[in-house]
Amino acid sequence: MTQSEGAARLYTTIEGPIRFALLDWALETGLFDLCAEGRTAKAVADARGLDAGQVALVLRALVAARFLEQSAGVFHTAPDILPFVVADGSRNLRENLRAMAGMRHAGLDDIADLLRPDRPAPERPLFDATHWDRAHGSLKAFHRAVAADAMEPCLVGLPEWTRAASLLEVGPGSAVLARRLLARRPELHITLLDLPPVADRIRVDTADLPVEVVAGSYNDTLPEGPFDIVWCSMSLYFRDNGLQRLIERLADLLAPNGVLVSFHEALHDARTGPPEHVIGRLMPSLRQGDVSFAEGEIADAMSDAGLADLETQTVTTAFGRFRLDLARKRD
Incomplete structure (x- = not known):
């Protein structure tokens, strides 16, 4: 790239917080609902x-950011984001977007302090049960809006899908995928394992489901198997005894010819990419430790x-690039 392109990249970055x-x-003012028509x-x-004059300036900026469209002085919510930002939309992402921003932007002014060798130790492990209890609504919205769209094909595309009798989802966060x-396959027996407060919320959400x-x-006791499919999506970060030991314990739950399926990020190029994971997870990593997985790990x-x-493939989603890893238990 030329120096001019480098300078342009620097200036463009300044727009991010704006x-x-x-x-x-x-989102806070309900503008997208107001401008839906x-x-x-x-x-x-x-x-x-x-x-009105000040509002016009902001609306034009929202058009420039591609959140709104303008025609003959009338501002419309951009059609491609409309399902995710209107209050009554089944794919409403408002709670999740604001929660994610709160987590990823928290402490940006403290980067220098977080680099000090004498920085305070984290007050708690990466994320505890209380955090996930609070995050349930945000996770549910995320799964309903975009995540289940990416995860469901990973499972229904398995050769084992049509004949599997049982499936374990490890750390689901919600029942959205199970419902789908x-x-x-209404006859599929699904087991959902999650931390106690989240499990309580999932029980309420699945009162009408045979799950x-x-x-x-999963650091303590896993459900009794065997399972034909064990599914782990963005959930294996919190192991107490190392990844290898956890994978071995999950493999032990598989029925003969059962399949263990992982859906996680895969950092590459000496952990400098993909940028959406390296940059997006920077502040949680600085505060609580880097738990992202490397490619092939x-x-x-x-x-x-x-x-x-063993099979692997890259899955491109609205929320970043992920790696699908799966392997089977053979006799």
Whole structure:
């Protein structure tokens, strides 16, 4: 790249906080709902008790950021984000977007202090049960809006899918995926393992579903197998005794010819990419430790656990690039 392109990249980066501030304001004020059918700047200002001239400046910036579209002085919520930002949308991401920003942006002014060797030790492990209890609503929204769309094909595309009798989901966070899977195969026996407060919430959400919800930590006691499919999606970060030991314990739960499936990020290029994971997870990593997986790390643990027929592929999602690793238990 030329020096001019390098300078342009530096200047473009300055816009990042402004873009999120615009998005956050629009979410907080319900602007996207207001503009779903189109509104002039004056109509928006009148509806919110604001100054029309100032509102026009912000609306134009939202158009530049591609959150709104403008035609003949009328501002519309961009169609491609509309399902994710309107209050009554089934794919509403508002709670999740704001929660993710709160987690990823927290402490940005403290980077220098977090680099000091005498920085305070973390007050608690990476994320504890209380954190996940609070995050349940955000996770549920994330799964319902975009995550289940990415995860469901990973399972229904397995050769084992049509004949599997049982499936264990480790650390699901919500019942969204289980509900989708049961809609395809009502006879499938699904077990969901999550921390006690989250398990309690999932039980409420699955009162109408034939699923088994087990409260506990995979560092302690796992549900009794065997299972034809063990599914782990963005959940294996919190192992107390190392990844290899955890993968071995999960492999032990498999029925003969059962398959262990992992859906996690895979850092490459000496842990400098993909940027959405390296940059997006920087602040939690500085505060609580880097737990992201390197490319091949989970696959190698599966192989070392004695699993066979290893398969890997990259899955591109709305929330980043992930690696699907799977391996089977052969007699």
